[in-house]
Amino acid sequence: MSTNSKKIRSRKVKRGVQKGVIHIQASFNNTIITVTDVRG
Helix, strand or coil: CCCCCCCCCCCCCCCCCCCEEEEEEECCCCEEEEEEECCC
16 A cells, blocks of 8 residues: 555635525524525
8 A cells, every 4th residue: 555645635615605685484483594695
C-alpha cells in the first residue's frame, strides 16, 4: 500500500442569495415557513 494516498473530499459551495421570497402557511396546529430564492 502506498503511504501517500489521500481521500478526496467534495466541498459544498455556498452561494449568496441577494433577494428571496418567504412563504408562510399557518394552520391551527402547524406553521410552515418556506424560504426560497426569486426563482423558487
